[in-house]
Amino acid sequence: MHHILSGLAANPALSSELVDRLISIADEDLATELARRADLSRAQAVALAGRIDASAVHLAYEGRLTAADIDPSIRPDAALALLDQGVERPEWARLLAADPVRERREKLAACPGLPSDVVDTLATDPDVRVVAELALWTTPDVAARLAAHPHAQVRRAVASNEATPPAALAALVTGEGLPAARRCLVCDREETPFLHDPQCPRPDCDLRPGASCDGSHESTVHDIRQAALHNPATPVEALLGFVDHPSMLLRWALAGRPDLPPQACTRLASDPVPGIRADLAENPAIDDHLIRALAHDPDSIVRRGLAHHPRVPLDVLTRLAATTRISGALLPRIAAASVAEVEELAMSPDPAARTLVAQRRDLPTEIRDRLADDPDAKVLKALAPHPGLTDAQLRAMVDRHGVRVLAKVATNPDALPALLEDLVRHEPAVQKVFREVARHRGATAAALLVCLADERARPVAARHPALPPSVVAELLTDADRQVAKAAAANPSLPPAVMLELVCRQ
Template sequence: MAWVFARRKQQPPLPDEALIRLMTDLLDPPDDVPFANYELFEELFFADWSRVLVAVRHPDPRVRRFAASHAWRDDLRFLLTDPDPQVAAAAAASIAEQDRLMEPADLPGQHCHAFWWVLQRPLSQALAEQVAASDDVEAIQYIINNPTLPPDIVEMLSHHPEAGVRARVAGRADLIAERVAALAADPDPAVRAVVATRTGLTGEQIDALAADPDDAVRTAIATHAYVSEGERAILAGEADLDPQEAVRWARSENPRLRRRAAQRPELPSDTVALLAADPDAAVRANLALYHPGAPGELLLSCFLENRDRTKLLSLPQFPESGLSRLADHADPVVRLLVARDPDADPAVIAHLTTDPHQSVRKAMARCPRLPSDRITALLNDAELAADAAANPSLDWRTVVEAL
């Protein structure tokens, strides 16, 4: 059920009008649906929590009652004055429940919706100690993000044997200075790399991390420590990057600034050439994706690096000529590009109709540069007949005569 309600990648959210109709239908599901209405609403909300914001304004008070048991505290205030007394009472009860400290008895015995829901709530000392002392690393990492985690548990987890746990602790904004200093000297580079992304590091800590033997740590400190407050605001999306400032950023030693600069579509040609040869792969990828003047070869190289392939192929400057040289590439997705080459040797296209990968065979069967005799032959191939029949170069007169 969660799979049915889930929002797919790159799929826009359902419009509010559609959600309202869906929620109305869920109130009284058909008899052959093996779920109660409250279970359907739980799955609907769990798949996308923003849907609760639609539910709290639904015209049917029964839907608003379901929303009252799922919405966060700030959204529930809207329901405290609901004209339906049952909705208002449910909202008040939900706020009181959300303020209640979670105890060990509240935590289900296995991972489920309710398990993670409890660990997001205010944690009692007893429950925090229980989770922290368990072998459930996933749950431990989860509670580290909880702002109500007691300081002594944060301190204890900063010494946890799992580096992933210590790294999660290193990302907490409320760490005391002594704990930051200890984590900055952690034996695991993954922990030190997280510390290197923090603000407020001392000069000595910055210098030590900049000289770290691990490349990821040095990169992290270089891309986060040497950034002004104004630059941080731009990187966080709180302010816009001026075109002239973008040119300066494109020449910065900080790859974070260069990555952001590469997203500006109005960069001059000399700056585009500079960024196209940038040693940082993310800089080159951003330029390829966002700048209309990015060289076609740059787009192809980013494609070969398996970066945003679908979007790159949709760009008008993606190259076509010369792609047949990729006919022997190990990646079948790359071999598919040969069909886009207007100058591809027909013999190469014909050879790829026997490619080990089905998607390549089918693409070549539809390619208009496939030799006519091979197209006709594929009409008798059970797998590729439909693709060959869709080939725009198919000579139907010859086929009809043969029949």
């Protein structure tokens, strides 16, 4: 029965009176569903927070609770949620900075706009995890100060903070101008030299696999450099020495930087790791010469990466589409194509080029209609979800290509109810069609009843408001709990049934 009540709690048609009843009996799971309701009143939010502490955090983040509704000594986690959103309550911050629960001080350290005295307190917290969290989110001046912290884990957090001044980031990479770190998480816990076994059997051990320290904190120093390489605020000049570094992870982090100079790009283009070359292939820093060279890379992951480059020439992109399996998502270069380029692609004799442009959802009417008559099924699969296609055009696609385009036609927002009914009865059937029709806003009761026969579409169809109320009520006893929960959340569930379900409790 609990899954039914969870569904009811999410039902948009549930009356305010029944919401009150559910609040009065809510446990944490039910409170989670109730806290998500868009129509929850302030009084109901306060009542729910008073019953279940965990829901107060969600309600605070959603703006349903204000500072006036929260006592930080009673609901510190909800108070932290408001501080995290920038609510100025310095007295709360001072109280929570002394909280005995480390996780709360850690959460506080990530909050914006903390008073300077609270920042100073957190910067000297006895738990290095709290200081590291502060270092990750703090202001430039504090980050620069923490770059010289004696614990390497704090320095790693500073290296990830995009507010850290460039000079401090460069010093973290090179070590120049900073005193040597004295501790790391490894030597805090183990006698050095120590290398953490990747198959460590200790259930309470949280050191990462391969963490090591011989007194130089080498695994954390590596992590500091990797974080700095990923940080766009780190001056690229301080990083160029890593182009040929033995660490694959450091070279990989460098490959995605958009400020790479041409020489570094050229060297990374011959890296033996395909993933590094693939990230480089997407990097806007590479020039046309390197783009064309990478188009002939023997590894398909590199060519797929190049297809996502924002400036890849259309002739290169078309060849890639013809020879490499590229996802069906709209590519950046196609999204940015000019009107003339769209026309050129749509008129191309190459179906790969026409498929690329058919992914756009803002095609001029004449181009969309021309592509709707395309003889190639891949072009029509890409085009079928485009809004504005007529019923005749969608049916013609199905008539010409059947199961190859059926599921994509079912996703078209303008597909008429009669067409959706025909799609779910198509022979041979396509299983994905049932799921697409079950979530389509235009699906009729007749189409949804067919979808209920499909195991994967059944929970989706059970929630559709076009399903007859009597059928929705029957589904409350379905053997599949997900189906029953979806039916309870269906706004077409009769109010009398909702009342009966709540009153059983």
